[in-house]
Amino acid sequence: MAVTLTPVALERVQRFLQHDPAALGLRFGVTRTGCSGWGHVADLARDSREGDAVFExxxxxxxxxxxxxxxxxxxxxxxxxxxxxxxxxxxxxxATAGCGCGESFTTGEA
Structure with missing residues (x-):
């Protein structure tokens, strides 16, 4: 499988990258947060880390x-x-469930 961007999200990320030429791309993942356990995080990627999956x-x-x-x-x-x-x-x-405020989610794995 992969992580993909809709055309609107792709355009927005391209704009962010144009304003920050040192960025390598988009870093996407999760962090423990909220009442359901996981929250999505997205930021500009500053480095490539060992073990990263890279989708283009x-x-x-x-x-x-x-x-x-x-x-x-x-x-x-x-x-x-x-x-x-x-x-x-x-x-x-x-995501199998989310909290009421939409900040976090759970999966079948955690």
Missing amino acids: QSGVRIFVDADSLPLVDGTEIDFARQGLGETFVFNNPN
Whole structure:
């Protein structure tokens, strides 16, 4: 499988990368947080780490650490307007439940 970007998210990440030429791509993964256990994290990748899975889409590299990969493999990253703001939206097929506020999720593995 892979981690993919919708066309809207791809355009947004490309814009971020244009403003920060030192960035290698997008780093995507999870961290323990919230009431359900896992939260998605996305930031510009500053380095390539041992064990990273690297997916490439239209010239944008997506770096996922080995610990996060089983929890996010198959995720489609989208970008949407929500109310007055804009945010990345993670369509993660591994998420089996989420908390009420939408900040965190659980999987069958944890």
